[in-house]
Amino acid sequence: MTSTPPEMTRLRGRAWLFGPDISTDMLSPGQYVHDPPEIRLRHVLEPARPEFASQVRPGDILVAGANFGCGSSRESAPQHLKDLGVALVVADSLARIFARNAIALGLPALSCPGVSATVHDHEVVEVDIVAGEVVVGEGRAHLRADRIPEQMLDVLSHGGIEPLLVALAARAR
Amino acid sequence: MTANARIERLAKDASGAAEPPEMTAAETVLARASGAARVEPGEYVVAKIDAMMMHDIFAADVLGMLERAGIERLHDPGRATVVFDHMVPAPSVAAAEHQAKARRLVRRYGIEAFFEIGRGICHQVMVEEGRVRPGDLVVGTDSHSTTYGALGAAGCGIGSSEMAYALATGELWFKVPETVLVALEGRLAPSVAAKDLVLFLVREIGSSEAQYRSIEHGGSGADSLSLAERMTIANMGVEMGAKFSLFPAAGAATARDGARYAATHHVDLSALSPQVAVPHHVENVVDVGEVAGLHLDQVFLGSCTNGRIEDLREAARILRGRRIASGLRMIVTPASSTVYRQAAEEGVLTELSAAGAIIEGPGCGPCFGGHLGLLAPGERCLGTHNRNFRGRMGSPEGEVYLGSPATAAASALAGVIADPRELAVSDTRQEVTR
Incomplete structure (x- = not known):
């Protein structure tokens, strides 16, 4: 997408490795749905890796197995990852609603078969989100992710749907 | 015939011969909805x-x-x-x-x-x-x-x-998603429910095959299913990662006989048995016998999957005149005020209450772990809802099993996970002895 700023297209960060079937109930447990953000963020991915929420750093990359984000339509799942500073999600496969929600919030999410078996925890991963290129451990391995469709790249380039709506409202005035 | 007319005729014949299959x-x-004559899978x-x-x-x-x-x-x-x-x-x-x-x-x-x-x-x-x-x-x-x-x-x-x-x-x-066809035949056996079918489909098809795809249910078996049963089945399509889970409106199925499907699954409804999803994923489905006897702290009957009048009646059929096991709590949430009133008028709520269940107002509370029935660490629940992910129903150290209303009711009576068909058999025996 030509409108995507070049600095957005390549992301580089430390990987957090997760297994398959990470659900929205792990990302954003239903019992904390109306709790203040600081409490909700404390429990993100708690059942899978209790240390994640306290140790994740801005710019880190989340790497996971198949069916990442399965379960509910709650947008808090990708929102929490974004709030914790996660720059990108790359998984063997993404659950459909999660993939759409992540992009809608301006959080890049890519499907990359085999990525969870290749990346080691806390290894550096570099991803070109437009070209779909994944470079693991300073060039130790190269993988190809599914390209993000044009419509989604357009949303990403706006920073998510809310900025897109702001532009829409301004045009209507 | 002019050369031009001949070419036109040939072109027409060729396009007729290459007519694409009916749409799913x-x-x-x-x-x-997009104002197109035709759409193709993979197209945006x-x-x-x-x-x-x-x-x-x-x-x-x-x-x-x-x-x-x-x-x-x-x-x-x-x-x-x-x-x-x-x-x-x-x-x-x-x-x-x-x-x-x-x-x-x-x-x-x-x-x-x-x-x-x-x-x-x-x-x-x-x-x-x-x-x-x-x-x-x-x-x-x-x-x-x-x-x-x-x-x-x-x-x-x-x-x-x-x-x-x-x-x-x-x-x-x-x-535009690809479509997986589920061709159903036969009829469900007594004490085997639509929930058992959809759990079986999650077990057999799962997210590896249905992710991003549409599931289409057809065949003579589909015609035999009530609206309530279809709602239970379509509801849990998303547990396979499916985008849609469709029972095409009556009469449409034959028109789409030529429709293209990415995969087809044949299921004989009469061969199905009660199914249970075990922690901590909906795809972990087993025959009820494999987990029968597991101690339960809580049974939940309700949710958008199984909180309809048909589901409440089925549970009442099993619990009528009996008491749930001591030490076990049973929570019932009718799916709507209409269901609630109908169940009240039919005496179903009285029967469930008399059996020891608590009747909550219509809502989603326990199913998504919001409120009204969360689990403590180490507790085990069997519910008729749709998800058993870790932490779904309160504590991440709680365990959630999913089954049909009949399995839930039979299990509430026994205090352990139980096969509703065995209960039905013992019912008959008792009547014979009497």
């Missing part, structure tokens, strides 16, 4: 949305985003429905504030189809209130919006931001 149900809906389309549903968890977020963005009015408020069902009645000040904000915004944006607390679970209410019609394209801020497939409507869950966009513009982009 999902393709038919997406083609109509911008489609007009026929109905949009929000519940109390997200209505304030969605409408609040529109207000922040400066969107003055909805594209068509008549297509929007808001149902308060998740945190009802408000269990905390935070929930009450959230709902008060949503009520203000519902008025601000002129949404007339607003259903207050107590009316019921959103998907049940949408169907009871005629907010969904066969052939519609429907989105909801709830993943179980696949339920509308029971009516032949293509329904799927979306997030709050996408809902805000859909309300503002009336449309949304979709990838």
Whole structure:
């Protein structure tokens, strides 16, 4: 997408490795749905890796197995990852609603078969989100992710749907 | 015949011979909604949305985003429905504030189809209130919006931001999914339910095959299923990662005999047995016998999957005149106020209460672990709902098993996971001895 700023297209960060079937109930447990953000963020991915929420750093990359984000339509799942500073999600496969929600919030999410078996925890991963290129451990391995469709790249380039709506409202005035 | 006419005739014959196969149900809906004669799997389309549903968890977020963005009015408020069902009645000040904000915004944006607390679970209410019609394209801020497939409507869950966009513009982009056909034949045996079929499908098909795809149910077996049963099956389509789970509107199936499917599965309903999903994923499905005898602390009967009158009657049939096991608690939530009143009038609620169950108001509380029945660490629950992910129902150290209303009722009686067919057999024996 030509409108995507070049600095957005390549992301580089430390990987957090997760297994398959990470659900929205792990990302954003239903019992904390109306709790203040600081409490909700404390429990993100708690059942899978209790240390994640306290140790994740801005710019880190989340790497996971198949069916990442399965379960509910709650947008808090990708929102929490974004709030914790996660720059990108790359998984063997993404659950459909999660993939759409992540992009809608301006959080890049890519499907990359085999990525969870290749990346080691806390290894550096570099991803070109437009070209779909994944470079693991300073060039130790190269993988190809599914390209993000044009419509989604357009949303990403706006920073998510809310900025897109702001532009829409301004045009209507 | 002129050369030109001959060429035209040849071209016509050739196009006739190469006529593409009929579209699947999902393709038919997406083609109509996007104003195209035909759509192909993998293609991206911008489609007009026929109905949009929000519940109390997200209505304030969605409408609040529109207000922040400066969107003055909805594209068509008549297509929007808001149902308060998740945190009802408000269990905390935070929930009450959230709902008060949503009520203000519902008025601000002129949404007339607003259903207050107590009316019921959103998907049940949408169907009871005629907010969904066969052939519609429907989105909801709830993943179980696949339920509308029971009516032949293509329904799927979306997030709050996408809902805000859909309300503002009336449309949304979709990838046309491939379709997996589930060809059903035969009839379900006694004490075997639609829930057992859909758990079996999750076991056999699963997210590896159905992810991003549409599931289409057909065959003579599909014709034998009631609306309630179809809703249970379509509801859990999303547990396979499916975008839609469709029972094409009556009469449409033959027209699509030539439709192209990515895969076909044949299921003989009469061969099915009670199924149970074991922790911590819906795809971990086993025959009930493999987990029979496991001690239970709680049984839950309800949810958009299995809280309808048919489900409550089935449980009452088993629990009538008996008591649930001591030390076990049983929670019942009818899916709507209509179901609640009908169950009251039929005496079903009295029978369930007399058996020791607590009857809660219509809503989603226990199913999504919001309130009204959470688990302590180490506790085990068997429910008729749709998800058993770690932490789904309270403590991440709790265990959730999923089964049919009959399995839930039989298990509540026994205090352990039990096969409802064995109970049915012992019923008969007792009657014979008497």
